[in-house]
Amino acid sequence: MKDKKGTNILIFVGWLSVILAFFTPWFFHGFIAFCVGLVLKKDYEKKRYGMFFMVLGIMSEILPHVIGFLLIGHLDKAL
Numbered sequence: 001m002k003d004k005k006g007t008n009i010l011i012f013v014g015w016l017s018v019i020l021a022f023f024t025p026w027f028f029h030g031f032i033a034f035c036v037g038l039v040l041k042k043d044y045e046k047k048r049y050g051m052f053f054m055v056l057g058i059m060s061e062i063l064p065h066v067i068g069f070l071l072i073g074h075l076d077k078a079l
Contacts, residue, residue, distance in 0.1 A: 011049060025064075038054060
């Protein structure tokens with residue numbers, strides 16, 4: 001089987017998107033990480049990286065918003 005080029009670039013973009021999705025409130029980064037994971041899983045046969053980026057893309061969008069909501073609720077009760 002011929003190895004496809006561009007795998008390292010996709011992996012870099014996936015990691016960058018996951019990190020940006022966790023620290024910025026913009027939903028597009030998590031979507032990019034999910035799509036990169038889907039492409040790696042389907043087209044490049046990198047199933048481990050693909051599933052990893054898909055799960056992290058979703059979690060990095062949900063987790064910061066939940067943490068922020070809980071912190072705001074906790075601070076509101078404390079004051």
